[in-house]
Amino acid sequence: MAPYASDDSTRPGEADDLRAGRRKAVRYVVPVTVVGIAAATIGLVPALADSGDPDLPKISAQQLIEKIAASDVQQLSGTVKITTDLGLPDLGGLESGLLAGAAGGASDGSSADPTTRLTELASGTHTLRVAADGPDRQKLSLLENAAEYSVIHNGKDVWGYDSASNEVYHSTGDAAAGADDRASGTPAPTTPKELTEEALKAVDGTTSVTVDGTVQVAGRDAYKLLVKPKQSGSTVGAVTVAVDAKTGLPLKFTLTPTGGGAAVVDAGFTKVSFAKPAASTFDFTPPKGAKVTEGDTPEAPDTAKGGAPDKAKGGAPFTEGADGFAGDLDGATVLGEGWTSVATFDTGGKGVPSGSDLPDAGGLGGFGDFMDSFGDKVKGDFGSGTVFSTRLINALVTDDGKVYVGAVTKDALVKAADTAR
Template sequence: MAANTKTSRKVARYAVPVAVAGVAAATVAMVPAFANAGGPDLPKVTAQQLVEKIAASEVQQLSGTARISTDLGLPKIATGLLGGGGGVAGGSANPEDKVAQLANGTHTLRIAADGPDRQRLTFLDGKDEYSLIHNGDDVWGYDSKSNEVFHEKNPEAGKASGKDAGKEHKTGDRPAASPQQMAEEILKAAGTTTDVSVGDTAQVAGRDAYQLVLKPKQSGSTVGSVQIAVDAKTGVPLRVQLLSSQGGKPIVDAGFTKVDFAKPSADTFAFTPPKGAKLTEGTDGAAKGDKDNAFKALESFPGLEGLMGGPNGKGDLKVLGEGWATIARIDSGAGKSLKDLENDKNAPKEAKQFLDSLGDKVNGKFGEGRVLSTRLVNALITDDGKVYVGAVTKDALVKAADANK
């Protein structure tokens, strides 16, 4: 990353990568069922009042423990490709490699924040720890198992001062995996395609909370609803639930199990590389694990370079629909079709394994293709090299492909 990259971009970069789902960070809200049976008796509020309460919250200092559980239903081969399934330890100290692992399984995190310039996120899975620390103009990643350190410096950070500084960074620089930031990203994306209401009250991390419920108005979305538990006193989102339109357990669960709104101690954000640790300095686009988009990940499979269009592919992108029914149509400019690869006796076995993992073959007016299915995002790759992807059902993708062939 370039030295003059803004801190807000730096922190956003370490959110769950778009490649995990393929689209829409707004749909990657997370959820745990930590509410006690029988919610607390709280004064009635409207949905508008609850949204305003979240927006008006001035809390920028907190610490606590959170749990994130994700069940996207990714094929095993895709889970490995996107960084999941390996626990938090090992590999490298690059933050993208570690935070990507939130796309799979259950993880426990320790979170601390003190304003726009200091946050710390520590993965607590297993005996080894991984910490991501933002302190002023420094961002550190430390993997205790491999004893590797990742570092990026940003001289632009902290230049804003006074009252405006806090407002400028208030949303973007909270811990990237915190329920607070996730909820705000969802609310920013909610528009005329969303029904917003107030659900039952709850208790989260020992605190009384209201629940804001967002439901897609449109048909065809894989998302049934998003439920955000909001602290009744502070307005801080404590928990977010992403529920599938097909029912079953939440697609993703994230929320505090413990939370304290006192100012964390200054040494919480201090970091000095341990003696003997391997240090990697981040550079623009060159850090290990950097993925501009899902195609770069797909191209890592031998034999798929031509299929995905390679470095000289067209990469034309068209957005179809809106809101929860948004579909991205990508013309990869591929030199090969899926059928070409399927029939190629000399194609590497890894490429064939990837095709097998994509799932069912489908056909329509657009021709033929294959669908990569998860509980949240589906992707249709047509034989002529086009990709339709969105948090929508397979039927919705086929309809879009037929209408835009």
């Protein structure tokens, strides 16, 4: 079926309605618990098969957004495959540790702590098993070659279990209260529903929203919602969401960069059922001999509230503090609007050391040279600095210690720094 001839952009009279629609979507129940980052056995589940173009009734972009917002799926189980390709260098696992630190992960050293363990989702391909029975019971399992990591939310208890190390992380609290605060501590969304909510935060006059035909995902008929920036300078090329035609639940989320190539984020169900999971799915007792670490506060978000709805202030996703992939940037100021907005803050120190500023590593080259290899030196009215780039998020660190970060190009970062000087 050919793509529908729906509006190719938001019209002036529809802007308020679109913003209202995405605010509802941000607040809607997310029936899958997800903790940790932005961000696992490759090959355990077949590659996601999108097939056919089912013949479905025509629907407008506004109607499809409203369908997502009105979706009321409370019970499901299934398998999600997520691939993230930010273009980060392979540092032998070091990059996951750096991301965990940036995400504000706990430092108790437990391999079962969700806030640090799920940073693995920031790169590579991973397979997740998910189950949900309303806002008080969810389970997510990260599959590995010879082990499994699970997060279980059952009433007031949140458990994390790493079978490889036989370690358990446990926290308790009022599962019905403070859910937004817990969700706001989640550094990045990982299910199609959560990723869609992030993208819908940018639906305003800077965004083109259309219905781009139909598709089948995990055996379900779905509409394709296409979200594209109108502005130049963004690293986001397009966001495509496959929305279940019956339930309105996003089944697949794909973000492609302006630079082309493979998707930066591709997350979707390979199997899904909307039947009520067995109650035993959410039962957990620490295995004999397991090391149990007690947390001070619940670390798992009650995703029934969706990620930090009170902070849904619009602007581009992937940049604005805890609402996006850039993480929680305390004291940050947002420059610009829409998809080309840039977060900036002052470290109060100097910029990135150059190769000549750091010692030689035993004849193997200076550590500064190693750092230099990851960044590009730039100059502008702001002075000089270094741009560190991924396929989606770029950051400029000036020589006087200011940082500019966003889902924008290197030139856009320099322009933002020049404007802010």
